[in-house]
Structures are given as C-alpha cells and as structure tokens.
Amino acid sequence: MNFLIVGAGLSGAVIGRALADAGHKITIVDSRPHVAGNCHTERCAETGVLVHVYGPHIFHTDDAEVWDYVNGFARFLPYRNRVKSTVGGSVYSLPVNLHTINQFFGKTMRPDEARAFIETTQADTTITDPQSFEEQALRFVGRDLYDAFFRGYTEKQWGCAPTELPASILKRLPLRFNYDDNYFNHRFQGMPEQGYTAMVEAILAHDGIDVHLETPFTHEMAKRADHVIWSGPLDAYFGYSLGRLGYRTLDFERFTDTGDYQGCAVMNYGARDVPYTRITEHKHFAPWESHDATVCYREYARSCGPDDIPYYPIRLVEEKALLGEYEALAEAEDGVSFVGRLGTYRYLDMDVTIREALDLVPGLLQRFGTPKSP
Template identity: 65%
Template structure:
C-alpha cells in the first residue's frame, strides 16, 4: 500500500498533507519553486533590528476549530495574542472593527449600546432591500458617513475597483459591534507562534518519510513517476495559462526601520484615497513578549498582479469565475492529481482553514487507496 507521492508547494497545505501521508507510511517528496519553505506565511528575523518579520505581510492565527488549534500547538509554542487594529481617518485614530468606541468617537456621542444601535439604524439606507454590491451592503447597514470614512477608499485601494463593482458577499458579515470589544477576530482560539511561522512548517515537514527540495519547479513529465500528485501551485499555471490568467491582487511592501516605536500598534489602516498605501504594519508588535529598541515597519500597497508578481488575493469576479470554470473542467479530466490550497483552488483561505482542508484531503486520500477508489481533482469544491 506504500505510495510514491509528489507535493508541489511547501506552504501549510503541502506540509500538512506531506506529514499526514508520511505518518501513514508513504514516501513523500515536496518541491517548492521558492528558496524557502512556509509559502506566504514565511517569517524571518531582521538582522538589523532583531524583530521577527512576517515577510509577506502579517499573519495572525485565529480559529474556532479545536483540532486545528491542537495541531498547530503540537508544532510550536503559541503565545497569547489579540489583534487590535487601528485606522487613521479624518486626522483621527479609531479602533477597528467599528465598535461602540468608534461610533461614539466618530459621531461625537456618548451612546449606550441600545442608543448606538438606533443611531446606526437611522443612518442606514432603508430603501436598499436586497444589497447586490459591496456599496449597497455598507450603505444599508451603516450609512453613508461610516461607509465613506472606513470602507470606500480602503476598498478601492485594496481591490482596485469601485465598491459598487464588488459583490455584497465580501461585506456580508459587516464588522460592527455595539460594545467596546476591539478584538479584531471573534474566534475562540487566537495566538501568535513564539518563534514565527517558518519553524512550524519546518517541524511539520520533519519526518523521515519526507524529502524537501527548494528552488525546484514542477515538471509535467515527472508526474508519471508518482502514484499521486498534490498540487498547491496556481491552477491556471498548471495548464500553462491556456485560457488566460485568473485575476489576483498582489502586494508591495516598503520596509523602513526607526529607533523606538513608530505607531504604537501592530496595524494602522489608512482608509483615505489621499494615502497611497492601505496600511502600515509594525512587526515588533506581533511579538509583544519580545523587547526591541528599534522597530521595523512595512507600508503595504495593493495592485493588480502581473505575470511576474506573487499572487495574494483571488479576485473571483464574474470574468474570473467564467474563466475559472474552464480550468476546473480541465482539472476534472486529470488523473492522479489533486489541486489544493489557496492557489490550487483559487480561493482566499485563512491559515486555519488551510490546515483543516489539508487534513481532510490527506484523510480522503488514505480512505481512497484503502478502498481502491479514485481520488478527485478537488476534495473541497472550489466553485
């Protein structure tokens, strides 16, 4: 029953699948085109400041899934961490997500929770019965003032399009609280790995049944040498972009260091279009248990992803969805390969969901070979 497995991608998806299948007794080869493991979760310690840097932008671990929480804690020491985001708007600093403090500060009120609910309700556009766009959703539930202050400009910068062109689903769970809770996430389990994310992935990959090769690109010819391939790379890239490229946003980071503190928090959003970047992250605040005299920060810019850029966020608009369907149809015709992860399924995935899905994919494969059954191109439906 021992199988030869190839996994393309050494991020969380590939690493978790590799570990599970190696534990099950299979021989697993993991390749990655980059010169490091951990994908976009890769972290490193800055030589100049000593600060642990989230190289591809901040990653905060949060989940309600106990299995995933226990899994990641088995590979690191997870420290308590609460993500408290601030936003600069109209020359003032507010807390996000919008909460009772934000509402009272923005409108110059001292509302109770009930009064704040009534105030926001009075601001909402009751004429919008079925919100179809991001803009409709925001106007219906928070009104024009909060929408234009906190959502409109930031969304244009982040997605490169007007909010009226984006679906309401992006803002379905409108982040508004009528208490003073400024914890950005609602999940039961939240934390930050004490030594960053790279050692977690290294620990997951540390098994005698796993070999890892970096700076190595996938070659279609090599597929015949394996019983099964798990592909974490770009779905359209696998098919050599024969129908065109799926739409992504990419990020550019402008790093700078200062003595002392720069902004006093980990994340400061800049919601106005007058500021070209979306936010500034101060990385030492992602590890509050450490002490550093100097600080390293990232200004973060979002733009359309070009051919040579690193894809971050799938756009998944109507044009992309019709194009995606062509690739999904092609993938369904493939044999002995399963597409997984953010790039392989063209979906935005938080880390906890990535791990949960990788565990599910590994289980599905184990069950399939035990029953001499077929492994589908997609265990989790990306449509």
C-alpha cells in the same frame, strides 16, 4: 506510494506529514528558498524583529482540532488583533465598535442608543437586498462611516469601485455595539512564538519527507510520481492555456526606525489620497519580545502580473467564468489533487487551509492504502 507535493506552504506541509506518518514517500518541491509560503517569517538581521515577510498572518479559529494540531508543532502565545485606522486627522479603532461610533460622531451613546442611531439616522433602509459591497455598507453603517472607513480602503485594496464587488466581502467585517476592539471573534487566537516558518519546518521534519527548495515544478517530475498534490496556482498547472485568473498582489515598502513607530501592529489608511492601504509594525505581532528598533511595512495593492506573487483571488464575473473552465480541466485530471488557496482559487484563512488539508487525507489513504500504521 510516491507522492509529489508542489508547494511547501501550509497545505503541502500538512498533507505531506499525514501521508508520511501513514508510511508513504513524500517529495515536496517549492520554487522559493524557504518553506511556509506566504506565511514565511524570519528574523531581521538589523533589528532582531521577527518579520512576516509577505505581510502579517494572525492565527484565529473556532476549530479545536486545528488549534490542537498547530500547537503540536509550535508553542502558540496569546495575541489579539486590534486594528487602528487614521481618518481625517484622528485615529479610530476597528472593526467599527461603540468607541468608533461615539468618537466619530462626538457622542456618548450606550449600546442600545448607538444601535438605534445607526439604524434610524445612518443606515440606508431603502436597500433591502444588498447586491454590491457599497450597497451592503450603506445598509450596514450608512454613508458617513462607509466613506470614512471602507470606501477608499476598498478601492485601493481591490483596484475597482465598491459597486463592482459582491456584498459578501463586507459580510466578513463585524459591526459591534460594545467596546470590544478584538478584530476576530474566534475562541482560539494566537501567534507561534518562533514564527510560522519554524512551525512548518517542524511539520515537515519527518524521515519520509524529502524537501527540495528553489526547485520549480516540471511536468516531467509528475511522471515519476504515483500522485501529485498541487498547491500552486490552478491556472499555472495547465500552463495558463485558457488565460490567467485574476489576482491582486501586494508591494511592501520596508523601513526601520528606533523605538515604537506607531504604537500598534496595524494602522489602516482609508483616505484615497494616501497611496498605501496600511502600515504594519512587525514587533507588535510578538508582544512577548522586546526590541529597541522596529521594522515596518507600507502596504500597496495592485493587479498581479505574470511575475508577481498572487495574494487575493479577484473572483468577479469574468474570473468566475474562467474558473469554471479550469475546474473542468482539474476534474478530468485523475492523478492530481488541487488544494489550498491557489489550487482552488479561493481566499482561505490559515485554519481553513489546514482543515481542508486534514480532511483530504482520509480519502487519499482510502484510495492508495496505508503501508503502516501512523
């Protein structure tokens, strides 16, 4: 069978490789000049630093099969994401942990003391069923920590009041009553030694895969394929006929310096009077390398326009209603599979993206057959 895959990011690459291994012919088109989508990494010619061009991506998972999969195409080295936040002239560690609590309140509490302190003097226990981001935060950590670390950052990141956002967004962020400042709890955490683009290139290195970059999709292409795998924006496939789904996009103010600019990979800025949400220093994402100079990004979030790169689906009430209409159109499309973050209009971590791509393939092979054994 001839499969046309739109998008050379993680979803397209993983599905394409599996189908090619099974003997199918794969054509992949991508409008950008590189593979790997928003995970794209490249060397800075000026500094030699490996830069996450569209913002940092840190691989973390509890899925052993996915971890083994990515390690089959790249050497992953250990990496722990330890985020800092500048608030009120001081630097704190995130996620909020025992060190953050003791430093912020000027105390030396033990774990059980800190837990009782937050619950009895900070948390709003009158909130029994948090519905919004703000209610979840006030019940979770109380007004002082919420105002310092969550409120301003969230307003800048999402462009709306935290009262308008669902509580589920905050449920992804941990609160720890120990000194563990590792942002993620997953068993497997790391970075590909040579970057994500090299990893995706290795996944795509197959005689049965033909990749065409700087090649925007047209529906005429689909007529020449037996089946289409679509990892672009869901609404874009239908020509935005029902309207555009809402996204947030990011602008990056790139600058270089000598030495070590901030001493960590990610420094958040929660204050509302600081226009950017964070500064990322890219050489710290590859601590096994040594560079005399450094590359940093100041990161600004805003509404996504027609010509911008979509990053985060908004998924508020209006968008969910429109999403339902587009999902109905997608369900009626027999010759297309919609995949990935954009194709399903969901925020997906990299490991979940790969897992869903791997899980899709058996159904495709059952439907279209296996020309030869892998």
